[in-house]
Amino acid sequence: MPQEQVEEYLETIYDLESRDGSAKTTAIAKCMKIAPASVTEVLKSLSDKGFVQYEPYRGATLTEEGKQIAGTIKRKHRLLEVFLTDVLKLNREKVHDEACRMEHTISVETEDALCRMLDAPAHCPHGSPISPCNKGVGSCAECDGAGNAGASFVIRNKKIIPITDLHPEQKGRIAFIRGDCKVVQRLSDLGLTLGTTVSVLKKAPMGGPVEISVRRTKLAVDHAIAENIFIEPPRSGEP
Amino acid sequence: MSGCGECKGCSTSGDSKIKNVDYTIALAGNANVGKSVIFNQLTGVDQIIGNWPGKTVERAEGLLLHKGKRIRVIDLPGIYSFSTYSMEELVSRDFIALEHPDAVINVIDASALERNLFFTIQLLELAPPLMIAVNQIDLAEKKGITIDTQKFSALLGVPVVQTVAIRGKGIPVLTDAITGLMQDHLVPPVLYYGKEIEERIGKILSLLDTVTTQYPVRWTAIKLLERDPAIVQLIRVQEPAIVEKAGLLAGEIESIHGEPVCVVMSAERYQIADRIAAEVMTIRPPGEGPVKKSLTDRLDEVALHPVFGYLGVIAVICGLLVWTFLIGAQVSGFLQAFLSHFEQYEPVVTGPLMDILWNGAFTGFVAGVTLVIPYVLPFYLLLAVLEDSGYLTRISVMLDRGMHKLGLHGKAIIPLILGYGCNVPAIYSCRIMETPKQKTLAAFLVTLVPCTARTVVILGLVAAFVNIWWALALYAFDILLIIVVGRIAFKAVPGESVGLIMEMADYHVPSASVVLKQTWTRTKSLIWIVFPAYIIGSAIIQAFYAAGLLTPVNNLLSPVTVLWLGLPAVIGITLIFGIVRKELTILTLAVIFHTTNFASIMSPVQLIVLALVSMLYIPCISVILVLASEFGWKKALSISVAEIVMAISIGGIAFRILSLAM
Numbered sequence: 038m039p040q041e042q043v044e045e046y047l048e049t050i051y052d053l054e055s056r057d058g059s060a061k062t063t064a065i066a067k068c069m070k071i072a073p074a075s076v077t078e079v080l081k082s083l084s085d086k087g088f089v090q091y092e093p094y095r096g097a098t099l100t101e102e103g104k105q106i107a108g109t110i111k112r113k114h115r116l117l118e119v120f121l122t123d124v125l126k127l128n129r130e131k132v133h134d135e136a137c138r139m140e141h142t143i144s145v146e147t148e149d150a151l152c153r154m155l156d157a158p159a160h161c162p163h164g165s166p167i168s169p170c171n172k173g174v175g176s177c178a179e180c181d182g183a184g185n186a187g188a189s190f191v192i193r194n195k196k197i198i199p200i201t202d203l204h205p206e207q208k209g210r211i212a213f214i215r216g217d218c219k220v221v222q223r224l225s226d227l228g229l230t231l232g233t234t235v236s237v238l239k240k241a242p243m244g245g246p247v248e249i250s251v252r253r254t255k256l257a258v259d260h261a262i263a264e265n266i267f268i269e270p271p272r273s274g275e276p
Numbered sequence: 277m278s279g280c281g282e283c284k285g286c287s288t289s290g291d292s293k294i295k296n297v298d299y300t301i302a303l304a305g306n307a308n309v310g311k312s313v314i315f316n317q318l319t320g321v322d323q324i325i326g327n328w329p330g331k332t333v334e335r336a337e338g339l340l341l342h343k344g345k346r347i348r349v350i351d352l353p354g355i356y357s358f359s360t361y362s363m364e365e366l367v368s369r370d371f372i373a374l375e376h377p378d379a380v381i382n383v384i385d386a387s388a389l390e391r392n393l394f395f396t397i398q399l400l401e402l403a404p405p406l407m408i409a410v411n412q413i414d415l416a417e418k419k420g421i422t423i424d425t426q427k428f429s430a431l432l433g434v435p436v437v438q439t440v441a442i443r444g445k446g447i448p449v450l451t452d453a454i455t456g457l458m459q460d461h462l463v464p465p466v467l468y469y470g471k472e473i474e475e476r477i478g479k480i481l482s483l484l485d486t487v488t489t490q491y492p493v494r495w496t497a498i499k500l501l502e503r504d505p506a507i508v509q510l511i512r513v514q515e516p517a518i519v520e521k522a523g524l525l526a527g528e529i530e531s532i533h534g535e536p537v538c539v540v541m542s543a544e545r546y547q548i549a550d551r552i553a554a555e556v557m558t559i560r561p562p563g564e565g566p567v568k569k570s571l572t573d574r575l576d577e578v579a580l581h582p583v584f585g586y587l588g589v590i591a592v593i594c595g596l597l598v599w600t601f602l603i604g605a606q607v608s609g610f611l612q613a614f615l616s617h618f619e620q621y622e623p624v625v626t627g628p629l630m631d632i633l634w635n636g637a638f639t640g641f642v643a644g645v646t647l648v649i650p651y652v653l654p655f656y657l658l659l660a661v662l663e664d665s666g667y668l669t670r671i672s673v674m675l676d677r678g679m680h681k682l683g684l685h686g687k688a689i690i691p692l693i694l695g696y697g698c699n700v701p702a703i704y705s706c707r708i709m710e711t712p713k714q715k716t717l718a719a720f721l722v723t724l725v726p727c728t729a730r731t732v733v734i735l736g737l738v739a740a741f742v743n744i745w746w747a748l749a750l751y752a753f754d755i756l757l758i759i760v761v762g763r764i765a766f767k768a769v770p771g772e773s774v775g776l777i778m779e780m781a782d783y784h785v786p787s788a789s790v791v792l793k794q795t796w797t798r799t800k801s802l803i804w805i806v807f808p809a810y811i812i813g814s815a816i817i818q819a820f821y822a823a824g825l826l827t828p829v830n831n832l833l834s835p836v837t838v839l840w841l842g843l844p845a846v847i848g849i850t851l852i853f854g855i856v857r858k859e860l861t862i863l864t865l866a867v868i869f870h871t872t873n874f875a876s877i878m879s880p881v882q883l884i885v886l887a888l889v890s891m892l893y894i895p896c897i898s899v900i901l902v903l904a905s906e907f908g909w910k911k912a913l914s915i916s917v918a919e920i921v922m923a924i925s926i927g928g929i930a931f932r933i934l935s936l937a938m
Contacts (some may be wrong), residue, residue: 167833175535218536219361223777224858225542226357228391231535233546242582245677246686252550253392257673261683 038082041141044110045069046079047088050097051107059096112168113138115161116151122162123155129162153180157215157268159264169197169267175231176214176221197267201247201260203237209233210270216265228252229266294324294339296718297348298457300375301340304368304399305383306392307354310411312336312635313441314383315351315814316789318451325383325797333367333707334691334797342451347458350377356391358398359538362506362710365769372402373491378458380404381450386416386438388781389557394542397467400432403492405457406464409450414440415782419570420560428556433465438633442787461555466494469544472532476501476525483521487514501526502538544835547638572666572782579670589671597696601731602657609648629819637817640810643857648698648802651728653795660794664749664786669778676776682759683766684709685776688718692758694798696727699899703906713771716907718916720765720915723895726751726760729858730891736862737887741875746884754891761922801902809898821849836924841889842931843882854890861890868932881934885927893923 049068053060062080066073077093084091088103099107117136121127127135143151149170152158157177158167173178197212211233214221228251229235238248238255247263249256259264305311336351342861352371353364360366373378380455382399384392410423424650429436435453468474472863480497489496489510499507500522512519526537533540569612597810651822668690676686687708696701699722706718726734739747766773826849830837833848841847846868854861866872874883894900894916903912 128674151384162928175533176539195485218538220774220777221536222359222363222538222542225539225546226359226361226394227777228394228546230539230543230546239580240575241580241673241676242585243677244675246778248580248673248780252388254388254391257676257686257776257778257780257781259676259777262775 038079040105042079043083043086043088044106044141046083047103047107048114050089050099050111051104051111054098058100061096065097089145099249108168109171110140112146112170113143115165115167116148116155116158117143118161118163119155119158119167133164142149149180153177156217157265159215159261164262165260166199169213173257174213176218177216178187178189198270199264199267200237200249200261201240203268203270205237205239207270208234208236211266211270211272213267214265215267216262220262224258224262224266227256229256235266277393282322287295289845293511294337294348296346298341298345299453300348300350300380301379301381302350302352302377302404303381303383304369304372304395305351305354306356306385306388306395306779307353308779309354309383309392310386310441311351311354311383312790312793314381314409314411314447314450315349316793317441317444317447319349320513323793325793325800328367328371331470332714333363340451342455345455347454350742355718356395357542358395359502366506369402372399372404373495377404377486378461380406381409381454382406383409383411383441386410386413387419387421387705389421389423390546390549391551394545395427396432396543400434400467401443401492401495401498403463403495403688405461407453407457409435409441410436410438411441413438414443415784422558422560424556424558428552431552431555432467444848444852448739458500467548469548471539471540472529473544477675479525480518480522483515483518487511487518488504488847490495497522498541501529502541502620546917549820563886574781575687576670579667580673585670589674592667593673593693596655596658596662596693599795600651601735604651604728608646611646612642612649615645629822632818632822633815635689636815637811639863640812640814640857643859644802644807644810644812647728647732647859648799648806649843651731652697652802656694657791659693659697660791664784664790665796666781666783669780672776672778673724673780681766682721682762682937683717683769683773684714684721684762685773687776687778688714688721691718691722692725695722695727697798698726698727698729698802698806699895700902701801703899703902704801705798706906710770710774713769715853716771716911717762717765717769719903719907721758721762723899723915723919724754724892725857726754726891727895729896731863732855732859733890734860734887735798737874737883737890741873742880746880747887749883750887750891753888757892757926782801805901806898809896810857810897813897814860817853817856817860840924840928840931841885842935843886844878846885851889851893854896855894856898857936858890858896861886881931881938885931888930889923889927892926893920893924 047067048064049065050060053068057064058182065071065080066076069076080089080091081099083089083097083103083133087100088106089097089099089231091097114136117139118132121132121135122129122227149172152170153154172180198209200209200211203209211229213230214224214229214231225231229249233251235249235251238250240247241257241260243258244256246259249258249263249266282332302312303315309504315336315338318340323338325334327333333353336350338349340347340349350371352368354363355365355368358365358369371377380399382396384396390563392718396408407429410425410428413423416423423438425438432805435457437446437449437453439450469477475495477497480500481493484493485496491499492506496511498506500519503523503526508519508522511522529537529540535543573642579588621754659668672686672689675689679685679688682688688706690708691702691705692704702722703719706715706722709715709718734747734750738750826846829852830845830848833851834845837843837848837851838845844866850861850864850868853864865874869877871877878886900912900916906935
C-alpha cells in the first residue's frame with residue numbers, strides 16, 4: 038500500500054476518532070468515498086502494521102504510532118492551508134483539497150521552514166488548531182535563530198498539550214511557549230517560566246481568557262495566548 | 277555628565293512641584309500590593325498627581341514630614357519587571373537610576389512572595405539604598421503563610437519590615453527605617469546568577485571601563501546581555517564594539533538554553549526568587565478534610581459564571597448609570613436653583629459686552645458645577661469602589677472576547693465605562709492599553725460614548741418630550757454603532773494588537789483613601805480642562821451670539837440642518853454651541869424659543885434626530901484638546917471630522933426613516 042494512502046486513512050481515522058470515539062468502517066467509507074469492503078481490507082493491513090487497533094463491527098482506533106503519523110500529517114496539512122491562503126492568497130474554500138495533495142510530499146525541513154515563515158500559526162484558516170512541532174525547543178526564538186544555520190534539534194519525546202486542554206484544578210509543567218518574543222517575555226516576567234508548575238483555575242465562557250494559577254498568583258490570559266502555552270500533562274498517579 | 281544623551285528628557289527633579297525637600301524617596305513594587313495605601317499613609321492628603329515630564333505616565337508625589345525633615349515621596353507605577361514592555365517600566369528604572377532617590381521602598385505582597393521577589397531582584401541590580409515592606413501580612417496569614425522577616429533581611433542584606441498598610445500597622449516602624457536608610461545610604465549587596473551568566477556579565481563588565489553612563493555599571497552589563505533596546509542604543513553611540521561583543525555573549529547563552537536571553541534571565545531570577553522564598557516563608561499545610569474555598573473563589577464562581585456572570589456585568593453597569601442619573605438629576609436641580617440666587621444663569625444676549633461675557637463665563641461655570649458635582653463625581657466614586665474591590669477585572673475577563681471584535685481586549689472596558697461619566701478622564705485612562713494602536717482605538721471609541729452632558733441632552737429632548745423608550749433606543753443604537761465603527765477602525769488603523777495578560781487580584785474591601793484618590797485623579801482633569809473650556813468657550817460664544825452672527829451662520833448651515841436633517845434653521849447655531857459643551861444645545865434652544873417645552877416647537881422626529889446628532893458629532897472642545905495632547909493634532913482632528921460626517925449622515929438617514937415610521 039502506498040505511503041500516501043496509508044496517511045490518508047490514518048488522517049481520516051484520526052478525525053473520526055476525535056469526533057465519535059472510534060472510526061467505524063462505514064463512516065470511513067463514506068468520508069473517503071470508497072466501498073466499505075475495501076476499507077475493511079485496508080484496516081486489516083493497517084492493523085498488521087501496528088498503526089491501528091481494529092475490531093470488526095466496532096471500528097478502528099489509532100495506536101500511539103498511528104497517532105504520531107496522523108498528527109504530523111495534520112500539522113503539515115494545516116500549515117500548508119495557512120501558507121496557501123495567507124501567502125499565495127488562494128481562496129479559503131479551495132485550500133483544503135490542495136493541501137490534501139501536498140501534505141504527503143513535503144519534507145520535515147519544508148514543514149519547519151513554513152512554520153518559521155508563517156510565525157508559528159496556532160490555527161488553520163478554518164479554525165482548527167495546529168499542533169506544536171516535536172522539536173525539543175522551549176520557544177520559537179530558538180528555532181528562528183538556528184533556522185538559517187541548519188541546526189538539528191533533539192526530538193521532544195514527551196507529549197505536550199496546550200494549557201487550554203487542561204481540566205480545572207489539573208496541574209502541569211510548562212514545556213514550550215509558542216509565539217512572539219515580547220509576549221513570551223511578558224509571560225515569563227509574570228512567573229510563567231519554562232518548567233514552572235501551573236494549573237488552570239477557570240476558563241471564561243465562549244473562548245474568553247483562561248485563569249491560570251502560578252506561584253500562588255492568578256493570571257487572566259487571553260485564550261489565543263494561552264493556546265500557545267504548552268505543558269507536560271500530569272502523568273497518571275500524579276495529582 | 278558626558279555621554280548620557282538621555283538625561284535631559286528624564287530629569288525629574290526640576291519639574292517637581294514640591295520644593296525645598298531634604299530627601300526624596302520612592303515607592304516601588306508590583307500592582308495590587310497596597311503600594312498606594314502605603315503612599316497615602318505616609319503622605320496624607322497632601323499630594324500631587326501629574327505626569328512624568330514629557331511622558332504620558334502618571335506620577336504621584338507627596339510630602340512626608342518626619343522629625344523635622346521634609347521628605348518627598350514618589351509613588352512609582354505598579355510594574356512587574358524592568359524590561360521595556362511599557363513606558364511605566366522605563367520611567368521607573370530611569371527614575372531610580374538617574375535621579376538617585378535617597379531611599380527606595382520596595383512594597384511586596386506577602387501572599388505572592390516569588391513574583392514580588394522577581395522584581396526585588398531587579399531593583400537590587402539598580403543598587404539604590406533599598407528596603408522592603410512586606411505588606412498584607414494579615415491576608416497572607418489567613419492563607420497560612422508566615423514570613424521570617426529577620427532571615428529575609430539577612431539573606432537580602434537590606435532592612436525588611438512587615439506592614440498591614442490598610443490598618444496603619446507597621447507604618448511607624450517603616451518611617452523610622454526609612455530615616456535610618458536615608459542617612460546611612462547603604463548600598464545593597466549583589467545577588468549572583470548562575471555560573472554561565474556571571475562569566476559573561478564579567479566579560480562585559482571588563483569592557484565597560486571605556487564608557488560612561490549614569491546607570492550602575494553591573495546593571496548596564498546585565499542589560500547589555502539581555503539585549504535591552506534602550507541600553508544597547510545608549511552604548512552603541514559610544515562604543516559599538518561593546519554592543520557587538522555583548523550580542524555574541526547573549527547568543528552563546530541562547531544557544532545553551534535554546535531560549536531568548538531575556539527569557540533565560542527571567543528564569544534565572546525566578547530561580548533566585550524561589551530559593552529565597554523557600555528559605556523565609558513557611559506555609560502551614562492545610563488541615564484535614566476538604567480544602568475550604570476562599571471568599572474570592574466563591575465570589576468568582578458567580579462573577580465568572582457563563583450566565584450569572586454576564587447578568588452581573590449588565591446589572592452592575594446599568595445600576596451604576598441609573599443610580600448616577602437618578603441621584604444626579606435631584607442634586608443638579610438643587611444646585612441650579614441654589615446658584616440662580618446669585619446670577620441669572622440663562623444666556624444673556626443683549627446689553628454691554630462685559631455683561632454678556634461675564635454672563636457667558638458664569639453660565640459656563642454653573643454648567644460645570646451642575647454636571648460634575650451631581651453626575652460625574654458620584655459615578656466615578658462608585659466606579660472607584662468597584663475598581664478597588666477587584667470586580668472591574670472580572671468585568672474585563674467576561675467581556676474580553678467581545679472586545680476582541682473591536683481589536684481591543686478586556687481592559688478596554690474600563691475607559692469605555694469611564695466615558696459615560698466624562699470622555700476626558702476616559703481618554704486619559706486609555707493609557708492602560710499596551711500598544712499605540714489599541715490606545716488610539718480605545719480613545720476613538722470612548723468619544724462615541726455618551727457622557728453625562730450628552731445624556732442630559734438625550735433625556736431633556738427625547739425622554740422628556742417623546743418617551744423614555746426612544747431615549748433608551750438611542751443608547752442601544754449608540755452601543756451598536758460603537759461595535760460597527762470599532763470593527764471598521766480595527767481594520768483601518770495600522771499597528772499591532774496584543775491580547776490580555778492581567779493579574780487577577782483577590783477581592784477586598786475597598787480602601788477609602790485609595791477610592792478617594794482615584795476619584796480625585798479622574799475628576800481633577802475635569803477641573804483643569806473641562807471647566808476652563810466651559811467658561812472661556814461660553815463667554816466667547818455669548819459674544820459671538822451678541823454680535824449678530826446668528827442668522828448668517830444659520831443660513832450658511834441651512835442646507836445641512838434644514839434640507840438634510842429636517843430640523844429648524846436655528847439648530848445650526850445650537851449645534852455649534854454644543855461643541856463647547858453639549859448640554860448647551862438645550863440651553864440655547866430654550867433661550868431662542870423662549871420656552872422649555874420643546875414639544876411645542878419641534879416634532880418628535882425632529883427631537884430624536886437632534887438628540888442623535890448631538891450624541892454623535894464631535895464630543896466637545898475639551899475632548900479635542902485631550903485627544904490632541906495624548907495623540908497629536910492630526911489624530912484629534914481626523915477623529916473630529918470623521919464624527920461630524922458620521923453624525924450628519926446618520927442623522928439625515930434617521931430623519932427619512934423616522935418620518936416614514938412615525
